[in-house]
Amino acid sequence: MGRVIIHAKGFDFGLRPAAGTRDHGSLPKEREPFAVKSGAMTQGEWDDAQARVARGDLARLERQTELGGLENATTARDAASRLGLTPKSIAVFPAEVFAFVVDGELRYPVWQFVNDRGNPVLPHLAELVEAFSDDMHPSSILGFMQTPQEDARLNGVQLTPVEWLVRGGDVRRLVDILGSFLMT
Numbered sequence: 001m002g003r004v005i006i007h008a009k010g011f012d013f014g015l016r017p018a019a020g021t022r023d024h025g026s027l028p029k030e031r032e033p034f035a036v037k038s039g040a041m042t043q044g045e046w047d048d049a050q051a052r053v054a055r056g057d058l059a060r061l062e063r064q065t066e067l068g069g070l071e072n073a074t075t076a077r078d079a080a081s082r083l084g085l086t087p088k089s090i091a092v093f094p095a096e097v098f099a100f101v102v103d104g105e106l107r108y109p110v111w112q113f114v115n116d117r118g119n120p121v122l123p124h125l126a127e128l129v130e131a132f133s134d135d136m137h138p139s140s141i142l143g144f145m146q147t148p149q150e151d152a153r154l155n156g157v158q159l160t161p162v163e164w165l166v167r168g169g170d171v172r173r174l175v176d177i178l179g180s181f182l183m184t
Contacts, residue, residue, distance in 0.1 A: 002093040005126060007100040007141075008134040013070060014103035069139025073100070073107035082113045083120055095119070096126040100138050109138065111145045111162055122162065124171035131175040149177055 035041050041049070076087040076099075083093050090097065099106040112122050122128075132141055148158035152174065154167060161174050 002091070002095045002097065004091050004106065005096050005098050005129050006106070007098065007129065007132060007138070008136075010101050011134070012101045012104060013066075013138055014101070066137060066139050069137060069142040070102050070107065072111070072142050073102070073109045073138065076106055076108070079108035079113070093121075095121045096129075097121055098125060098129045107138075109142065109145075111142065114162075114166055122165045123168075124165055127171050128161070128165070128174055128178075131178040144178070144181075149174070151177055 036043050036046055074082075076090060079097065079099075080087045080090045083090065083097070085093055097108060098112050099108045101107070112125055113120055114122055145161050148160050149164070150158060152159045152161065152164040152169060154164070154169070159167065159169070161177075164174060165171065
């Protein structure tokens with residue numbers, strides 16, 4: 001019988017301050033001489049980067065990225081509809097589905113649903129999502145799932161993890177890729 005696999009032990013990813021509401025800080029002063037002296041950036045580039053951080057540009061970009069991962073998920077009602085179920089019966093679906101909490105409600109990432117009436121959820125999903133670390137934000141997970149992976153090739157073509165699993169690729173390869181991310 002299926003189950004809903006809830007990411008990060010139910011941590012609520014929606015309970016975060018909005019961009020622009022916190023101190024944005026600055027780039028570490030001790031890095032300035034190295035960054036400029038090494039030629040990694042000019043003094044003007046350093047000053048521009050420092051100004052962008054102080055204005056909160058980086059914080060806004062970070063929040064947009066976070067929101068992208070949260071917004072690329074759907075409600076229990078929509079997820080159940082995709083599976084041909086009622087929202088209350090999603091937990092009895094014959095396969096596992098993945099969810100995370102946003103503002104006290106379960107949200108289901110859209111990437112896990114595929115256009116196959118017989119198997120509308122990615123194969124081997126449970127094994128894959130168990131490899132996601134609890135501190136992995138849904139946006140990072142979305143990025144991983146939508147990014148072609150060097151070690152997930154079919155006929156010489158890099159595939160995204162979604163494509164890899166849909167085409168019958170071994171889930172262990174993706175688990176290993178995730179494990180290598182966590183080790184760095």
